[in-house]
Amino acid sequence: MGRPAWLVALTQQGEKPPYMLKVRSSNGFIIGTVALAVFTDLFLYGVIVPVIPFALQTRSHIEASKVQYWVSVLIAIYGASLLAFSPVCGWLADRSSSRRSPLLMGLVALLGSTVMLNVSSQIGVWVVARILQGCSAAVVWVVGLALLADTVPQENLAQAMGYVSLAMSLGILVAPMLGGIVFDRAGYNAVFAMAYALVGLDIVLRLLLIEKKVAARWDPGAAGRVRATTDDVFPPRTPAIDGSAPPTSDGKQERLAFSTSSSDLEKNVIKGPDPVSAGPTIPDEPVRRPMRDRLPPFLSLLYSRRLLSALFGSVIQATLFTSFDSVLTIRAASIFNWTSTGAALLFLPLVIPTFLAPLFGWFSDRFGARYPTALGFFLACPPLVCLRYVEHNTIEDKVTLCALLALIGLALAMTFPPLMAEISEIVESKEKKMLTNGEPGYGKSGAYAQAYALFNVAFAAGTMIGPLLAGFVVQEKGWRTMAWVLGLFSGFTGIPMFLWMGGWVFETS
Template sequence: MRRPGWLLSLTQHGEKPPYLLKCRSSEGFIIGTVALAVFTDMFLYGVIVPVVPFALEERSHVEHDRVQYWVSVLVAVYGAALLVFSPICGWLADNSSSRRSPLLLGLLALLGATIMLNVGNQIGIWIVARILQGASAAVVWVVGLALLADTIPQEQLGQAMGYVSLGMSLGILIAPLLGGVVFEHGGYDAVFGMAYALVGVDIILRLLLVEKKVAARWDPSMAGQKAVENISPSTETSTNPESSASPIAPYTRRRDRLPPIFSLLCSRRLLAALFGSLIQAAILTSFDSVLTIHAAEVFNFRSTAAALLFLALVIPTFFAPLGGLLSDKYGGRYFAAGGFLLSCPPFICLRFIQENSVSDKVLLCALLALIGFFLSFTFPPFMAEISRVVEAKEKSIQANGRPGFGPGGAYAQAYALFNVAFAGGCMVGPLLAGFIVQERGWSTMTWVMGLLDGVTAIPSFLYLGGWVFGKP
């Protein structure tokens, strides 16, 4: 009698499967773990946003007229570190056998950065801590998103990325809210008490996570469609309707002979997704360096009241998974372009927030909510598009008689490029917004950033999913 696959696998490996293996290697658990990892990273990035302006004066004795400068620098240093470390992490991840171990190493770096921010009271220490935070974020984003691309079928990837986008947006936007409230009522150390608790939960989940390719050692049925495709690319290519309809071309394009990361950069689809990711990150992080200070100047808000304003941006992020689901079904082109285009007018209208009145406070919250709602539909299509470009590129290379991107694939390197774009946004957004406010005022900043927001809709519409006027 033929033995079941799982029993045969156990016999071959001679060991019992880990406890709750199916649950720990399920798509839902992996999505949740990656989303929480992203949330943790962005939470620790943003929890000090409403705290830093006051801590710089009280703990580091920075002069008041230099606070805006150092706030912008500290926010931008994180983006710079993320930019530098992302390509390195991408190459290492695609050439390593595990996604789980790098995630744990990144978490240790994040813990070290948190301790330094907690005990440090000098600008130099804070800058080093932000560099460590950026390095940790590079690991989390590159390896975490590559793990999702390894695990989730392409037709469901947009919705999965929606949950990651939700984790990112919640981390960026709810962290300042909680940071401001806890700082005002509990003090500086209490803010980092939240951070340590969150890191502890994250450590537990990352230790529990089992990759599908690892789970397949005990139960081959857990490998999933993605794992089978990655193991046997030649079989997948031969059975694909598009590839079977076309003979193997005798000529290999020069771009297909380049290293994966440079080959991917030749794709206009990918460049459009990267540019959109850069601008979206710049728009969101621009609030980190200017909103708290503007609210303090106009409304006389302290950290708690200023932090509550970020709640208007948080709530609409719950629509991100819906945006991912719709983009999976109808294509991400229209949702990404529409999100940028529709968020342009409310951003420009922020210029009218100039008086300490109830109407201005209500208008500010309404405009922030509209911006958050429309932008929540932009990120999932970009992250799903990156994975689809990698898959399309690999099939194209294989159709020309070459082996593709190798056994490790190129998902991590593709998301390293995404990280570079996102880091560029994190670096440019706060600096641009902060320096415009300092030199030209709040009103000029709003129309500059709003116009940039609207212009980004053009490449998103033209290139996401392929050239809009080309063949489908």
């Protein structure tokens, strides 16, 4: 009896390369797949934002007085789920043999949450759906960014992260607008029809994706990014066939003198190269590792002031960018008497400059992360403070507000790609230092996913802090106070960015 066709196909997979291997494992395809995953996650998060308040009343029959409460609860649940699952996803991803498998599992969670929000009218089911959305977002950001770190060389990583930033901006920009328009014109189910179509495209790309390390089975040139190993730090000194030693650091060779004395022959000793000229050697006895390096990577990485600085920058960047979610629409309605549609258009000048993120990533790859991040936070300070002068319903104030928002968006766009690329650089630098000291590194899969889990936690914390901070300050002290508070946050953050991004600024080596 012959073998089933599916079993034959699986058997032949190791013999015959997959169809379009080079394209499916190329940097461009992997970057595009991760960028689409980020766009899908943010689109499905944002497309229902203008729909939920109406659906709560018409489908769940929530009283009008409790709609605001449940909207806030559902937003908070998403953020809490994102924070809770990010460390878990990072830990599991670094122990998984594949990055693609967790990405597919995250997509299953996202599809499940979408179906639950679509077909159910029970508020308890919506709560579970938002938890699944937060879990899916954790997988996309943690595993997706780790996959990019595995794929793209460090010198080009910031530019690749710029495309992820661009996808994030597109999702934030188009999702609420399309959700509101489609809901008004075609109804509730039509909104989710867009979501299903996007998820279907995402499924296809994630199934087609082939990781570099998998492609290397058929194409050795597609090995992807190579992490440091012990042999990189301590190159093996293999004697030449003619009995000569490898060249030393000054370019000379030493002969391996085979002793002919009776004492040496009895001991069967071969005299090797002079230990002084032989370069670094691995200690015979294992070096006692510091306590911080014996902790899980998720915790030991936090001992790095450079990483803490990058995480702090991520928190403030997200705080500043999302602070307008809770105050800008209300401010425009109270001063300019605009409707919700007109007020929503104010987010365009804030988001459109972020389309330049790939360019800023390219600049960071060429000149380092220190200058674009520090400069971005410093440049965002003046327009944030100047928001306090938008007070009257005049054409001048409307133009001024749009111009200030565009400058703020442009400045913050400079910070996002280098901050994400810096996380990978820190992990690589720390692992090389550990290997140099004779300590084990982070294992076979490294710690990229756990490092990006920390980044995801920081960014998620900022998205929760921003709306609450801006809303509280406006309510208690007014718009003018909020403007200089946000400006002060931005200006202060530029200082640690300049001091620690890319390493301690006064480091001589």
